[in-house]
Amino acid sequence: MADEPSMTRLSEEPQRWTTSIAVHYEGKKPMSRYIRWYLIVSIATSMVWAAVNGILMPNQIQLIEFGQFFLGPDAGVDLPALTELGRAVAAGQVTPTAEQARQLGLLSDFETARAASLGLVTTVSAILVMLLQPVIGVLSDRTRSKLGRRAPWILYAGLFGAVLLAGVRFAPSIAILVVLWSLTELTLNVAGNPLQATVADRVPRERRGRVTSWTSLGAIIGGLLGGIGAGALFGMIGLDFYFILALFVALTVVLFVIRNRDESSVDMVREPFKWGAFFRGYASALKARDYRWLWISRVLFFFGYSTSTVLSLYMLQSYITPAMSAAEASATAPLISIASLPATLIAVSISGRLSDRLGVRKPFIIVASVLMAASLAVPLISPTLPGLFIQSIVTGLAFGIYLPVDNAMFIDVLPDPETAGRDLGLSIVATNLGQSLAPALAAVMVAVTGGYAGVWVAAVVLVAGATFTVAPIRERRARNAAQVQV
DSSP: OTTSOBOOOTTTOTTTOSOSSSOBOOSHHHHHHHHHHHHHHHHHHHHHHHHIIIIIHHHHHHHHHHHHHSOGGGGGOOHHHHHHHHHHHHTTSOOOOHHHHHHHHHHHHHHHHHHHHHHHHHHHHHHHHHHHHHHHHHHHHTOOOTTOSSHHIIIIIHHHHHHHHHHHTTOOSHHHHHHHHHHHHHHHHHHHHHHHHHHHHHSOGGGHHHHHHHHHHHHHHHHHHHHHHHHHHHHHHGGGHHHHHHHHHHHHHHHHHHHSOOOOOTTOOOOOOOHHHHHHTTTGGGGSHHHHHHHHHHHHHHHHHHHHHTTHHHHHHHTSSSOOOHHHHHHHHHHHHHHTHHHHHHHHHHHHHHHHHHTOOHHHHHHHHHHHHHHHTHHHHOOSHHHHHHHHHHHHHHHHHHHHHHHHHHHHTOSOGGGHHHHHHHHHHHHHHHHHHHHHHHHHHHHHHSSSHHHHHHHHHHHHHHHHHHTTOOOOOOTTGGGSOO
16 A cells, blocks of 8 residues: 555665665655654654753752852852952952952852863763764664564663653752763663664655654754743742653653554574674774764764853853843743744755755755854854844754754765664764763863853854865765655
């Protein structure tokens, strides 16, 4: 039947499928159902990253660190007022009293400590994910089960990750927070890598840009919903928003697996696993020239972007003029993200399909990187709330162009389609490497310069580098690109 998944062997259509060990979507109905549920799971996981990294984690760390510095009579200090006092003192407009000087000293130590703690939590978790991600990819490539190769990982890791996410809410110290969040991020990425590999397994080459446009849209919508929800509800339920996120993740992974059943892999033929060969091939995809340049470009892109965002909540409190309170910053941060929505939605809905139609990806990635670098320079020129809104809009446009096309291009340049899980896991390592380096760099810039302007400078330089590293990729126009319907 036209609406049933078609099992087409890789040997019959080598240009369309990356593997024969999966259900292949030819019909409109199964493809639409797959995209819809992938979109929903993408929304759920992106809500976690946006809500936790943007709102919950910075506030959780800020609450822990505040209690370490502002004790007794200092516990009720007005941080925005103290911040504005520090600016007036730095400008020579005010001479502080001895008591004010003491509190300004505490404020300086607090600023450095919260940036360093946030950097520690996010860096450790990202490094752990980065090191283990390809291992999960290889294991999912080799998994034999009635549910298929990917579904067990998506289902069980998603459920366990939801439980861990709820547990993060109760972390009483930075040390425990590091452990709990690292395990949570790792587990949710264990589910995410096989989920991404289902695109390579099930979707024909000429439709991947379309599919990744929808899945990237899910990441954008989820990011906005997570940030808006956490910011709007933080004043009412605070860190209990972790529970909402955990429930949503658990429900969506279960429903995705149920509604998009794969072909059984119980009878899959596989060679004996050898750890020595595995470690030798851990980064073997990087030997392929185009894959290597695209991988480096992604590292720089996310390194620069994440450097600019990791301290976003603190910038609203300490970088822009006038300074905001923690509650005001938590409520304002999602509004800045909303401002980018129209441009992002337009770009993400067009870029993937247009790249399919034109049969090329590289020009889109170059344009996106240039736009991103330009946007990150705006807060340097205008360290104000309007400046951040302008930066967010241009950044949203850049991301809308970049995400679906970059994801599709990684699938296109896979050196060995039969190890798609492993090599796409390595592509996620590029994202995680950039994200893991960013918090440390941002914290160092704050500690060394005593402010946040240096953070933006570093971000601009790194994203600009992504433009130059994608340029050497040799890309051929897809043979049947003109036949793809936009």
